[in-house]
Amino acid sequence: MNAHDIESLLESVRRGRLSIPQALERLKHLPFEDLGFAKIDHHRALRQGYAEVVFGRGKTPQQVAQIVRRMLRPKASRQNILVTRADAKILAAVRRVSRAAKFYPLSGVIAIRRSSVISGKGTILVVSAGTSDIPVAEEALVTAEMMGSRAAAIYDVGVAGLHRLLEYREQLTKARVIICVAGMEGALPSVVAGLVGVPVIAVPTSTGYGASFGGLTALLAMLNSCASNVSVVNIDNGFGAGCVASCINRL
Secondary structure (H helix, E strand, O other): OOHHHHHHHHHHHHOOOOOHHHHHHHHOOOOEEEOOOOEEEOOHHHHHOOOOOEEOOOOOHHHHHHHHHHHHOOOOOOOOEEEEOOOHHHHHHHHHHOOOOEEEOOOOEEEEOOOOOOOOOOEEEEEEOOHHHHHHHHHHHHHHHHOOOEEEEEOOOOHHHHHHHHOOHHHHHHOOEEEEEEOOOOOHHHHHHOOOOOOEEEEEOOOOOHHHHHHHHHHHHHHOOOOOOEEEOOOOOHHHHHHHHHHHHHO
16 A cells, blocks of 8 residues: 555545445555565555565465465555566466566566556666666666656667667656666766766676676676766666666656
8 A cells, every 4th residue: 555545545434435444454454464474565655655576586486476466455556566586487376366467578577557657757768788688677677667657778789889879868868867787897887877967777787708707797897987976786686776766766
């Protein structure tokens, strides 16, 4: 539940459309619901503006499906539901719970849209250095959209061919927040940040040959960026970047 859901619930009680016992039934699982293997934070949307996100990896398909089922129970809730790092088995289990579940195979994200409300003030632009970085970039893009922002993407514009990036100069300058995803030597965020006056969230990826050390080289390069408007999230953390970008975009 978010603030709007609580207001609607109280208004229904005030107008007599909902009895107090019925309202209590809807509220009784707040602030969290204990499933034994997981404690669902139903208050997350009220505190932070978006529902708890389910990390699929390491959970059984049945566990993920049960969490999603309980999150879907408040029929009046307008909160979108997001599952990250899912696979085909998790998808099959979730689709038995909700036919509205949409799967993004590159990133392994499952999205159940229950709201199209835009709370962000501008556009979040996701930029990837190479095609191999798209799975992480897609996770960031879908996360930003599901958290109420307009988002767009530009793929394969890395420093090996800067003329490709400069083709999108106007689009870069119109973004309110930029998420920049790169592996290998991780140079792209510094270049992008030097062209714009908005926050650039750098996402290092594990893409690269041996000396990239699974993304550590890109991570250290981004942390040492000479561009002062760059901040960095963890390796392959497209979700984290999308979440932070959405928070900035709502300010």
